[in-house]
Amino acid sequence: MNITQYKNEILLIVSILILTFAYLFKSHTIEELESNKANNIKSALEIKEAISLKNIWEPKDIVQKIDKLKRLVSSNQLEWRKSGKKLNIKFKNMETKEFNRVLNQILTTPIQIKEIKIEQNHQKYTMELKCKY
């Protein structure tokens, strides 16, 4: 068989093969890029979330924020025990106003509340808080 006699067909087949290869290359590359992009976006969102949660629950100024709790009541109303990052606090004989102030501060301070006990006796409040930071 003389191949030159089928030159046109061969040229067309080769062109179609090149086009097919180019199309498959494009599709595969774009698919791979899209997949990588989706993974990157997911990773970026996870990193942002991890950083955000870490900043919320382990802020750099957590010690100063906790120290604010000390200043809300007088020293004779306060029992403060700290062991490493664990904290046991007892607020005693608090008026309603003091109690509200302390509870508000606890709710806005990024400590991890383990246990909290509140008792009211003759308009005086006692609160025991076990937490860590």
Add this chain to the structure above:
Amino acid sequence: MAKNKRLILVYKDMPNVKIDDKVSIVLTPQNYILKREKLPIKKEYQAKRVVGSIFDNVLDDMESYSFFIYKDLDEWIFIAYKIDEILTLLEEKNIPISQVQEVFFAQQFIKELSNPIDMGSVALINLNNIATVVSKMILPKESIYLDEINFKSKVKPVFLKQTNSKIDSTVTKMVSVSLIILAILYFVETQLVIKKGVGDSNIDEISSDYPALQSSYTRASVLSKYRKIDKIQRLKRDLLKSVFAISKKGVKLEKLNMSSTNYDIVLSLTNRSKDEVVKELKSKGLKVHSATSKEIILKGKL
């Protein structure tokens, strides 16, 4: 012309030949129509454009012709031939088309046609620089005929390329060029997408302060730890806020005990009805354990 290839003059009255190897053939004016013109053109493609007018009123409109054009000194040689006719002749003479590699026209070897070539009752001669088939009767009796052709000029062959091809050559070229341009566009587009894709990555920038988070395992571990803390602490704070909010509206907080897993709350009613308070507590998602007109106890798990 390829070397060591048998050259066969093909004409209507030729005897049958035995073909074992690839051959080249030379066609006589019996199978083509020739026009010789002096034209003010330089390029072959320009000559191709005027080929229709050159053969105007010469060719049979009902037949399909192919054309071969070349320049001989200051003249253009136009040759019209019918592929079907040539193929039929080759078939009649037992010359398989698959064995024919190149096809030439006798006119291409006009300079070497010094003596007539015997073609049976006729002969191929050089008549005013045109290869012509004439009756041997008009030639002098003492003419010396060439027994076999032995042309050595280097001339351009014609390939019987349309013989088996069902597709037009021009269309093929146009379609092929279009397909390859499209393929190039695909490659270019892919490169652009790759460049753009590389530019979009900003993970390194985000995690520059926390390089450990680039590891998916570390990230999963950190996220798991803080998501758990966040969930449970928000739950505890929401519960405390709800109790704290209701204790300002005719309800007094007597006792609250919240551990890591459950809660136990005692509320006393001052100037609100039990049903109203219970309804409000339930709307906030708190579980009422028992309720009397003076006291409501909440118990639940975190």
